[in-house]
Amino acid sequence: MSAVAWTAVGSLAAWGWLLLGQGFFWRTDQRLPPSEAPAQWPDVAVVVPARDEAEVLPVSLPSLLAQDYPGRAEIILVDDGSTDGTGEVARALREQLGGLPLRVVPPGEPEPGWTGKLWALRHGIALARAGKPEFLLLTDADIAHEPDSLRALVAAARTNGLALVSQMARLRVASGWERLVVPAFVYFFSQLYPFRRVNRPQARTAAAAGGCVLLRAEAAERAGVPESIRQAVIDDVSLARAVKRSGGRIWLGLAERVDSVRPYPRLADLWRMISRSAYAQLRHSPALLAGTVLGLALVYLAPPVALFAGVLEQDAAAGWAGGLAWAVMTGTYAPMLRYYGQPLWLAPLLPFTALLYLLMTVDSAVQHYRGRGAAWKGRTYARPEAAPDR
Template identity: 85%
Template sequence: MSAVAWIAVGSLIAWVWLLLGQGFYWRTDQRLPRQAEPARWPSVTVVVPARDEAEMLPVSLPSLLAQDYPGEAEVILVDDCSTDGTGQLARALSVRYGGLPLTVVSPGEPEPGWTGKLWAVRHGIALARQRKPEFLLLTDADIAHEPDSLRDLVAAAGSGGADGFDLVSQMARLRVVSTWERLVVPAFVYFFGQLYPFRRVNRAGARTAAAAGGCVLLRTEAAERAGIPASIRQAVIDDVSLARAVQRSGGRIWLGLAERVDSVRPYPRLGDLWQMVARSAYAQLRHSPLLLAGTVAGLALVYLAPPVTLVAGLLTGDPAAAWAGGAAWAVMTGTYLPMLAYYRQSLWLAPLLPFTAVLYLLMTVDSAVRHYRGRGSAWKGRTYSRPEATPDL
């Protein structure tokens, strides 16, 4: 066989393994476990870190204040040195909409060694612990919750066996409106699931750990046992780091796709999505040039080789290359269909996944370039030039 045919066969083998051997990551059936309501509803404190979120709060904060929760619950919004009146707006929204009690605090600039979000979370949790809640709900300021979201999360936490889950996290359904959002956002969740298969995360005794930072219900006792958030204070990819810390301390975790929790933040332009990915992609690779090279080579073999070898085989009359490349592309396309269906997008977008993979490859390379230029992970006016990577197990 030709060299092109061998590349196509290698890509096909990789896709067969991904289809069957990577925790069935492409399935979208990991949804919040349904559980009978508890006899007594535990107390919950919702902690919302917010930096310059005045645009998002009118949609997201009222959804938290309006939670239909039978137990004791409150909301703490941590205003992280905002310059757009985030704290004042939050108080005004509380007066306007009522609902759960709201406390707004402003901890000031983070101390050295802390990322801004985790510094805000630290102060929110510290204040919450004075009330001694049994659960903490860590949710971002751009996440909107349906009225029964908190009830469902707490009920699900009791479904993980005798002691229940210590951490229950949902991947919020991201906004998909613009053309670029349709091309990039479902693939973002698809790639995340490929890296951290939800079924493996949810298996008892699993070594794979991950969470979705926009919606994390955490037992207060588990947070204290894991040293959250001080133990992960430098993490840029804080959600995965949090899940690993809880798992290492003996906690049971669960991760799935949300049905009633949505991100309201728009990413209308490619540049917006590019920034979202590039700010942390190289941190995920632990700032390792070898891992970067391996990732680029892997993405090229898995996502780019199928269409390229198919076309090359057809043009050069190489049936082995054309057949293997076409088969690999077909398997790739099939694995992407469930995610597109979950996002209610046209299934005709599935064959375009190689194009989207090229964008992610370029975003990852750009993330590394930013790191070596000293710009590191930049977000809302703060730059972490050499942030700590997600700790490994």
């Protein structure tokens, strides 16, 4: 067989393993586990790190203020050096709408060795602990919750004995680029961290979605977070690892009533969002970067190339192997598109989207070696740790 045919066969074999051996990552059925209302609802502190979020707070914060929670709950919004009036907007919304108690507090500038979000969380968690809540809800400033979201999270944690419950918020999909890139973002994340494996106590795989994390305060203390992960850029995965390693049960699934309201209308917006932390996920390793590029090329780019080359060169083996690999790829992507309510004709375009992610990852490495590191909201972390071990 030709070299193209052998490459296509290798890609097809990889897809066979991904289909059956990677925790059925492509399924979208991991939703909040069944739960019962507790006899007495525990206290909860909602911690919201916010830096220059005045634009999205009018959409997201009212959903937290309006939580229909039977127990005692308060919101601590940590205004992390905002220059756009984030704190003032938050206070005005609370005064106008009422709802849960709200405190807006400044954390000060991060100390050396801390990334900005974790520094803000540290400050918010420290204030929350003074009230001795049983649970902490760590949620981003761009996340909107349905009125029963907090109640459902707490009930799931209490019923199932979970130390951490995290939902992957449904990201906004409105523009053409969002339709092309966003569902694939969640698809690739679940491929790296299959939710079924995350949710098995005996499995080593651990991950969380940072936009919505319910965490037992006792589990946070036992795991030493956020101090133990203070350098992490991929803070949600690092948090889940720390909790699981300390003996806590964790759960991760797709959200039905938790949504991100942040828009990414242009490719440049999505590019910055993904590339800022892609190389940190690879632990700033040139070897892992090279392996990732080769892996993406073999798994996602080789099938369509082999199919078209097989047709043009009358190479039946290359054409059949490439076509079958592309078909399996398309089939595994379809459930995520259905979850996002997108047309299935987008599924065969996944190789093009994968090419974009490949280029974003390479750009992330280039920015790192230029000394720009993981840049976000005016801060740059030149050499942060992806997920430091304890």
